[in-house]
Amino acid sequence: MTQIPDIEAFEERAAIAEYDGGLSRSEAENLAARGQGFADAQAYWQWLADYVVNRRLP
Known part of the structure; x- marks a missing residue:
């Protein structure tokens, strides 16, 4: 993977999926x-x- 991960986007997407999507x-x-x-x-x-x-x- 050559693209640097976007931590803010990761956290936001995970939070939305957890709270609005009902995922663990x-x-x-x-x-x-x-x-x-x-x-x-x-x-x-x-x-x-x-x-x-x-x-x-990496």
């Missing part, structure tokens, strides 16, 4: 992650963690 937080985060091209929320958060630790794009 986990399901909502997975939906938001897929919306940014990730397989799931775990892959999204791992990408961000790798970026912070390495201080460069």
